[in-house]
Amino acid sequence: MAAVADRSARPGAIWAAPALVYFAVFALLPMALVVYLSFTRWNGLGSPHWTGLANWSYLLRDPQVIQSLKLSGILTAVTWAFQTAVSLPLGVWAAGPQRGRAVLSAVFFTPLLISSSGIAVLWKALLDPNFGLATIFGPWVGVDDGNFIGRPSLALWTIMAVISWQFIPFHTLLYQSATRQIPSVLYEAATVDGAGRFQQFRAITLPQLRHTIITSSVLMIVGSLTYFEVVLIITGGGPGAATRILPLDMYLTGFSAFQMGYASVLSVLLLAVGTALSLLIVRVTGYRRMTSQREGL
Amino acid sequence: MKLRSPSSILALAAAAVLATAACGTSGPGTGDTVTVWGLQDTALNPVQQKAIKAYNAKGDHPEVRLQTFVNDPYKQKLQTALGSPNAPDVFSNWGGGNLRTYVKAGNVVDLSPMLKSDPSLKKAFLPIVLNGARLDGKYYGLPLQGMQPVSLYFNKDVFAKAGIAKPPATWDDLLGAIDKLKAKNVQPIALAGSQSWTELMWMEYLLDRVGGPEAFAAIEKGEPGAWQAPAVKTALNMIVDLVKRGAFGTNYGSVGQDNGAADALLSHGKAAMELMGSWEYSAQLAAAPKFVNGGKLGWTAFPTVPGGKGDAANIVGNPSNFFSVTTKSKKKQAAQDFIKTSLTDPAYVNDLVKIGQVPPLTGVKAKLQAAPHADFTTYIYDLVAKAPSFQQSWDQALDPATSEKMLTNLQKVFNRQQTPEQFVAAMAG
Numbered sequence: 112m113a114a115v116a117d118r119s120a121r122p123g124a125i126w127a128a129p130a131l132v133y134f135a136v137f138a139l140l141p142m143a144l145v146v147y148l149s150f151t152r153w154n155g156l157g158s159p160h161w162t163g164l165a166n167w168s169y170l171l172r173d174p175q176v177i178q179s180l181k182l183s184g185i186l187t188a189v190t191w192a193f194q195t196a197v198s199l200p201l202g203v204w205a206a207g208p209q210r211g212r213a214v215l216s217a218v219f220f221t222p223l224l225i226s227s228s229g230i231a232v233l234w235k236a237l238l239d240p241n242f243g244l245a246t247i248f249g250p251w252v253g254v255d256d257g258n259f260i261g262r263p264s265l266a267l268w269t270i271m272a273v274i275s276w277q278f279i280p281f282h283t284l285l286y287q288s289a290t291r292q293i294p295s296v297l298y299e300a301a302t303v304d305g306a307g308r309f310q311q312f313r314a315i316t317l318p319q320l321r322h323t324i325i326t327s328s329v330l331m332i333v334g335s336l337t338y339f340e341v342v343l344i345i346t347g348g349g350p351g352a353a354t355r356i357l358p359l360d361m362y363l364t365g366f367s368a369f370q371m372g373y374a375s376v377l378s379v380l381l382l383a384v385g386t387a388l389s390l391l392i393v394r395v396t397g398y399r400r401m402t403s404q405r406e407g408l
Numbered sequence: 409m410k411l412r413s414p415s416s417i418l419a420l421a422a423a424a425v426l427a428t429a430a431c432g433t434s435g436p437g438t439g440d441t442v443t444v445w446g447l448q449d450t451a452l453n454p455v456q457q458k459a460i461k462a463y464n465a466k467g468d469h470p471e472v473r474l475q476t477f478v479n480d481p482y483k484q485k486l487q488t489a490l491g492s493p494n495a496p497d498v499f500s501n502w503g504g505g506n507l508r509t510y511v512k513a514g515n516v517v518d519l520s521p522m523l524k525s526d527p528s529l530k531k532a533f534l535p536i537v538l539n540g541a542r543l544d545g546k547y548y549g550l551p552l553q554g555m556q557p558v559s560l561y562f563n564k565d566v567f568a569k570a571g572i573a574k575p576p577a578t579w580d581d582l583l584g585a586i587d588k589l590k591a592k593n594v595q596p597i598a599l600a601g602s603q604s605w606t607e608l609m610w611m612e613y614l615l616d617r618v619g620g621p622e623a624f625a626a627i628e629k630g631e632p633g634a635w636q637a638p639a640v641k642t643a644l645n646m647i648v649d650l651v652k653r654g655a656f657g658t659n660y661g662s663v664g665q666d667n668g669a670a671d672a673l674l675s676h677g678k679a680a681m682e683l684m685g686s687w688e689y690s691a692q693l694a695a696a697p698k699f700v701n702g703g704k705l706g707w708t709a710f711p712t713v714p715g716g717k718g719d720a721a722n723i724v725g726n727p728s729n730f731f732s733v734t735t736k737s738k739k740k741q742a743a744q745d746f747i748k749t750s751l752t753d754p755a756y757v758n759d760l761v762k763i764g765q766v767p768p769l770t771g772v773k774a775k776l777q778a779a780p781h782a783d784f785t786t787y788i789y790d791l792v793a794k795a796p797s798f799q800q801s802w803d804q805a806l807d808p809a810t811s812e813k814m815l816t817n818l819q820k821v822f823n824r825q826q827t828p829e830q831f832v833a834a835m836a837g
Contacts, residue, residue: 154808155487156513232667239669240659241678261601261661263825349602350661351820366484368809 142382149375159372166376176377178352179360182267186356187335190271190278194331195324198279202286203316216287220280227277231344234273238345260346263353270342270354277341278334282327289323290316294405319405325396329389336385357381440470442739442746444498445486447729448476451690452553455759459750470742490515490734497737498747503540503549503730504800505628505807510732511543517733519547522744532752536798537768540727549730550747554765555792556685557725558609561692562706563699566594566680575708579617579646582711586655589680595657597650598679600665604819605803609683610650611818612724612802613710614643620717621797628805635835639717644821644828646713651822661823668695675699683710685725689784690764707787723791724799728768761785768792810835 149166151159170176205216222230237244240257249257259269297315306314339358342348348355348363355363358381365374446456453476460472475496477485483506489495490510501507510516523530530538533551541549562575567585570592576582586596600606615623619639626634650656657679663669671688673679675696682688689707693700712720731751733743750756752769760767761779766788773793776785792798803811817834820826826834 154509155484156509156515157491235664236667238662239664239667240662241673242669245662256657256659258659258662261659261663261823263823346602347604348816349604349819350823351825352816353825355816363812368812369487370809 145375145378145382148372149379151372153371154369155371162372166373169373170376170380175352175355175360176357176380179355179357182353182355183336183357185267186271186274187332190274190335191328191331193271194275194279194282195328197275198282198327199286199320199324201279202283203290203312203320205283205287206290216283219283222277223280223284227338227340228344230273230277231341234341235345238269261350263350266346266350266353270345273341273345274335274338278331282331285323285327286320289320293319321396325392329392332392333385333389336381336388357384442470442472442498442737442743443496444472444474444500444731444746445482445496446474446476446500446552447482448478451763452760452765455756455763458759459753459756462753462755463746463750469745470739472746486510490736493736495734495736497739497743498731498733500552500729501541501549501732502800502804503727504805505811506804507541507548507730507732508543509807511548515735516548517735517737517740517744519550519733519744520545522748523547526748529748529752532769534768534770534793536792536795537727540798540800541730541732549732550751551728551768552731552747552751553729553767554686554760555726555728555768555788556687557723557788557791557795557798558613558683558685558710559688559707559788559791560681560683560710561674561688562681562708563674563677563679564704564706566677567706570594570680572680575706576711577708579711579713583653585680586650586653590654594677595673595679596655596681598663598670598673598682599656599660599822600663600670601656601660601819601822602662603665604815604822605801606665606670606684607818607822608802608815609685609724610647611643612799613683614646614713615639616718616722616724616797616799617710617713617716617720618642618646618718620719621722621799623717624799624802624805633836635832640832641828644831647821648824648828651824656822671695675705686766686788689781693764693781707784709791719796721795722797722799723795724801726801726804727798766792 148159150161150163152162152165153159201219205212205219225233238257238259239245240249240259240261243257245254245257245259249255249259254262254265258265260266293316297319298311301311301315337358339356339362342354342356342359343362346354348359357377361374361377361381364370364377444460446453453474456474460474464471486499486501487509490499491513495515501510507516534555537551537555538547540551541547560575566589567575570585570588572585572588576585589596612624619637619642623634623637623639626637627640663673665671668691670679670682671684671691672695674682675692689700689705692705699705709720709723731747733740733747737743757767757769757772758775761772761775764781764785766772766776766785773786773789776782776789779785799805803815806814814835817826817831821828821831
């Protein structure tokens with residue numbers, strides 16, 4: 112390889128300008144405004160009043176934010192673990208060449224076609240305890256009165272089930288396509304060496320899917336910090352505050368209570384947590400090094 | 409209350425659009441038009457459009473144009489637009505605390521001089537409803553549509569089967585009816601507990617019956633100790649008592665109002681009663697026409713509470729929606745002229761009656777009696793006309809931040825996640 116590449120062959124910096132301008136206007140500027148708003152009191156009418164650190168000191172005393180963080184934490188951890196445990200094997204299975212699998216996969220992927228709000232409205236109807244499906248499947252799982260979203264202890268689990276139902280198809284699709292990228296020579300060699308199916312899965316498939324697992328995990332974990340429309344429509348954060356996860360708390364504070372200043376504090380908090388989490392994942396997993404999984408093939 | 413009901417999907421979609429729309433193109437205010445902002449309502453909007461068309465045809469004034477929006481995003485858009493150059497000339501609002509925020513920010517024109525110069529205009533409206541837009545002695549809006557008080561609705565068949573001869577008039581009657589219904593394995597009261605504004609109606613009536621209108625008036629004014637008043641705790645304890653008795657069944661927390669699930673409980677006879685705004689009648693008529701036309705839907709005033717301070721004829725709910733004029737308007741005179749002329753126009757009032765509304769106008773009763781569903785509409789008219797006090801829904805009367813907190817905490821009481829004492833402590837703190 113040549114030590115120094117021909118500089119004239121590289122595109123000029125000007126080519127990056129549209130993307131940079133776009134990023135500055137639609138990402139950096141709003142972020143800066145939110146940081147500014149977090150130091151003010153504003154209900155959307157008139158101009159914001161500068162209040163210094165008042166919102167930030169309230170953050171330390173706000174009992175709701177601790178609960179919301181906890182709920183978001185549980186939601187993130189449980190949906191990540193559950194979705195990965197289901198979508199990885201499902202994706203590997205769906206990657207097989209058989210016709211039947213293709214048909215079934217197409218069925219599995221239908222939730223991908225429905226918008227989040229559509230999914231939420233659909234589930235809200237299914238979960239109606241008097242006329243919905245909840246009357247039938249409630250008793251099967253020990254909820255005789257079908258009160259899934261009205262019982263504080265059950266509501267979050269119900270929400271997590273709906274969110275998993277919504278996103279498992281997407282992650283299955285990721286794993287399916289990644290599995291299909293794995294060179295078949297690896298499996299052929301392993302078969303010659305006498306490895307069984309489970310051994311092949313553990314020694315070839317899983318390591319080859321490493322980058323996909325990381326990508327899918329980052330999407331799930333950072334994603335779970337932002338999605339809220341499903342919760343808003345199904346429970347509205349209730350019963351009480353039992354499903355009031357952090358993004359929803361921010362929305363209700365901003366657009367229901369019209370406390371834009373404190374809502375901005377919450378969104379800065381979300382921004383920080385989201386960035387920290389994705390950096391942490393990328394660092395811990397060594398994703399940044401971009402080492403090849405296929406050296407020598 | 410009702411203003412929360414249009415579907416949340418639309419609200420979400422519109423909120424996303426609004427975020428961008430609010431910055432630019434939708435700006436009225438300039439040119440030779442009077443822009444009116446209203447709420448999307450499939451029954452009311454055609455009536456409004458017709459009235460505006462007739463008004464415009466009379467010529468010699470700027471053209472009036474109506475723009476309508478979905479409920480929840482409307483509040484958000486209004487809040488940001490009123491102070492901006494994109495403010496409309498006339499806007500619909502709910503009166504009370506909601507209007508007070510805008511008045512405080514200096515965005516609303518005082519209509520008192522107009523009412524003073526035209527005494528017949530002031531006399532045209534029921535005072536109790538007109539007062540919904542009266543703040544510190546000044547009038548800031550005129551009622552634009554029908555009145556929406558809250559009543560107790562019931563299924564006559566279910567009552568008959570349970571041996572309940574007449575609708576409950578007192579609290580003891582209600583408790584007795586609950587026991588009889590439970591013995592028949594019928595859920596006594598339908599409640600959409602997943603939407604806490606339906607639970608709020610119980611609290612509003614109970615506090616009024618127990619402590620009188622002054623109990624909430626103190627809360628609304630933000631008087632210290634108002635939430636700690638004994639009447640608040642008594643009312644909350646009565647709610648807890650209802651919950652413990654199983655008056656709402658066990659799974660009310662999963663039931664919704666917007667999707668018609670609570671109404672369906674009543675019309676299917678799975679529940680016997682429901683406390684709801686006057687739109688319940690048209691909602692039932694649309695969803696279960698046989699139930700209403702067969703005369704199975706009954707209605708009655710909220711029961712009295714023995715030893716309570718509140719007048720048995722007091723009501724709660726939404727007095728009306730109001731049209732107000734913005735101070736940013738370049739056509740203030742034309743805007744005032746429009747609301748003054750069109751809202752009391754006989755053709756407009758007739759059309760309101762035709763779509764089942766009960767306009768807040770003195771002397772409209774004869775028109776109601778001649779129109780379909782007269783038994784219901786005259787009941788509503790008399791209920792309001794005879795009421796000494798018409799308390800606006802708390803979630804509209806209180807400022808948005810307090811209202812949000814109150815709804816969450818009240819839902820916790822209904823779910824028994826929280827005691828009445830904890831509710832009081834949360835609201836007072």
